[in-house]
Amino acid sequence: MSTTADLVLALKKELKAAHMTYADLAQKLDMAESSVKRMLAKGDMALSRIDAICRALKLDFAELARRVADAQPLLAELTQAQEKAVVADKKLLLVAICVLSQWTLEQITTAYRLTEAEGVKYLAQLDRIGIIELRPLNRYRLKLAKTFRWRPHGPVMDFFREHALLDYYSGGFDGHGEGLLLVHGSIARSLAPSFVERLQRVAQDFAQQHQTDQKLPEKDREGYTLVLAMRSWEFEAFSALRR
Secondary structure (H helix, E strand, C coil): CCCCHHHHHHHHHHHHHCCCCCHHHHHHCCCCHHHHHHHHHHHCHHHHHHHHHHCCCCHHHHHHHHHHHHHHHCCCCCCCHHHHHCCHHHHHHHHHHHHCCCCCCHHHHHHHCCCHHHHHHHHHHHHHCCCEEEHHHHEEEEEECCHHHHHCCCHHHHHEEECCCHHHCCCCCCCCCCCCCCCCCCCCHHHHHHHHHHHHHHHHHHHHHHHHHHHHHHHHCCCCCCCCCCCCCCCCHHHHCCC
């Protein structure tokens, strides 16, 4: 939800973009110019006054609120409490994963055994948690950055390790477009971060391609899960043999 201060700041930008001076605005609001300056400098005013300024600018209040929301910084990581709330309900976790892929409510309820009412309920929960901003007609804006990642030792990754890791790696990785690589080696410590950055770019490329291919017919798309990792590690059985 946008704060009043955010809305006032956005109004100042709109006034500048419209080349409307404080004197012009004062005339439209039937106020003294000094009062308008003081009101905007304070950064706090009644919503009715904000609405009046919007009318003077010929700007819909809902559009102003949307612009403020779009300007908010995106999250690169959720808090421990936010992740805990997501994994508390398996259906909520499912919908969270779907919105990360920018699925529509119709796509979610078509693919999974969820009613439209359930889907709306879970979207509302994700809005309260802070993952999305729910909009009219059950559309939403994802509030997560492109660099978003689950907390390395948070509730979601713990859930993945406990319930999904073995299931994922039990596959043969021999289907069309599948592959599993295990590479071990010793490299300079200073170079390790650069390899991690490359892995992050691959993940971002994958996510971007997903967005691009949403316009393709469903019959031409296939769901894939990309898991990328790099860590200083040695198989326990090998470690036991070290001198």
